[in-house]
Amino acid sequence: MLIRRVQVQGLRRLVNVDLQPGPGFNLLIGDNGSGKTSLLEAMHLMAHGRSFRGRIRDGLVRSGEPALQVFLEWEQPGQPSRRGGLRHSGSAWEARLDGNHVGQLGELCEALAVITFEPGSHALIHGSSEVRRRYLDWGLFHVERSDAGGDFLSLWRRHARAHKQRNALLRQGRADGQLDAWEHELALAGESITLQREAYVARLQAHVDTLLAEILPAAGAATLSLQPGWRRQELGLADALLLARERDLAQGHTTVGPHRADLKLEFRDLPGRDGLSRGQAKLAALVLLLAQASHLATHAGHWPVLQLDDLASELDRHHQRRVLQVLVESRAQVFMTGTESIPALASLADRHTTFHVEHGEIRAVV
Numbered sequence: 281m282l283i284r285r286v287q288v289q290g291l292r293r294l295v296n297v298d299l300q301p302g303p304g305f306n307l308l309i310g311d312n313g314s315g316k317t318s319l320l321e322a323m324h325l326m327a328h329g330r331s332f333r334g335r336i337r338d339g340l341v342r343s344g345e346p347a348l349q350v351f352l353e354w355e356q357p358g359q360p361s362r363r364g365g366l367r368h369s370g371s372a373w374e375a376r377l378d379g380n381h382v383g384q385l386g387e388l389c390e391a392l393a394v395i396t397f398e399p400g401s402h403a404l405i406h407g408s409s410e411v412r413r414r415y416l417d418w419g420l421f422h423v424e425r426s427d428a429g430g431d432f433l434s435l436w437r438r439h440a441r442a443h444k445q446r447n448a449l450l451r452q453g454r455a456d457g458q459l460d461a462w463e464h465e466l467a468l469a470g471e472s473i474t475l476q477r478e479a480y481v482a483r484l485q486a487h488v489d490t491l492l493a494e495i496l497p498a499a500g501a502a503t504l505s506l507q508p509g510w511r512r513q514e515l516g517l518a519d520a521l522l523l524a525r526e527r528d529l530a531q532g533h534t535t536v537g538p539h540r541a542d543l544k545l546e547f548r549d550l551p552g553r554d555g556l557s558r559g560q561a562k563l564a565a566l567v568l569l570l571a572q573a574s575h576l577a578t579h580a581g582h583w584p585v586l587q588l589d590d591l592a593s594e595l596d597r598h599h600q601r602r603v604l605q606v607l608v609e610s611r612a613q614v615f616m617t618g619t620e621s622i623p624a625l626a627s628l629a630d631r632h633t634t635f636h637v638e639h640g641e642i643r644a645v646v
């Protein structure tokens with residue numbers, strides 16, 4: 281996937297920028313506070329419907345502006361180029377895809393694949409299970425479209441709806457036929473989601489193996505597994521929900537199921553999740569993100585756009601070089617930010633585009 285044009289207005293530091301990135305590496309160089317991360321946020325926002333720096337209403341829209349706007353043009357090999365537009369006032373959004381009004385942000389997210397590694401990415405290792413579920417589900421949105429297994433987005437929506445309905449009935453203390461019906465639906469959708477998540481985790485494993493050897497060899501080997509969110513070895517989701525009913529009625533919400541799932545990552549030569557240093561957790565998070573990207577590349581035939589925010593301050597030179605090597609070999613389009621140019625890159629990549637970022641303005645360096 282190749283982003284050809286980026287226009288952003290009123291997003292944090294950015295007043296009005298318009299740039300034409302190149303294929304391969306795009307370096308965004310500028311002082312602290314100049315607006316580099318804001319640009320990555322703009323592309324991430326369109327691809328994920330959310331920012332990686334907190335909620336949209338908490339200051340993503342530039343102060344004094346009514347709304348932010350992002351417009352992107354991108355292409356995929358063998359397909360006509362696409363145009364996406366997003367306007368967000370902080371509370372309400374409007375979106376367009378190829379000139380047509382978009383009813384659900386999920387449609388934009390499905391069309392554009394962007395993966396971002398940023399200082400907060402270690403949450404993939406040290407953060408709550410919600411971060412890892414979102415990671416898994418993002419991968420599934422992009423690989424399970426209209427395949428035989430059914431498209432993941434509609435399955436996910438079915439599950440979310442049934443989950444919400446069951447919780448509403450639990451809060452009303454209603455253990456009646458309606459609860460039976462929604463539980464049935466929840467169990468059906470939930471079992472399918474779990475099967476898809478499980479298959480996805482299994483397919484990620486080979487990509488994690490390869491990347492771990494290149495980026496974090498000290499880990500020895502890693503094993504990924506899915507914790508489904510209930511005692512699945514012993515009972516189906518329908519039974520688990522029925523068994524939990526009394527407790528769930530008392531608590532007023534559903535305590536078992538795929539909304540509690542987690543991705544487990546174990547290393548042969550390193551301690552578990554909580555024993556990893558912050559630096560190791562960052563590398564492990566990067567391995568997971570790149571594994572997802574490389575799996576998508578194998579499955580869909582094209583790499584997602586990769587964004588790496590402030591890699592130089594996140595990783596030591598040795599690891600930076602290893603990561604750059606992987607990125608160069610991938611031939612993916614990459615956006616990287618930094619306060620100065622990256623010497624190692626010059627020797628690795630024959631072609632890259634540099635942009636200077638200053639006071640919220642971005643210009644290409646020729």
Ligand SMILES: Nc1ncnc2c1ncn2[C@@H]1O[C@H](COP(=O)(O)OP(=O)(O)O)[C@@H](O)[C@H]1O
Binds near residue numbers: 316318637
């Ligand atoms: N809503 C906002 N309106 C205006 N300026 C903002 C807003 N949010 C953040 N900023 C400013 O943007 C700058 C940070 O931009 P950022 O993209 O993180 O810079 P960089 O990544 O280059 O360090 C800070 O100076 C901050 O004050």
Ligand SMILES: [Mg+2]
Binds near residue numbers: 313617
């Ligand atoms: Mg920054």
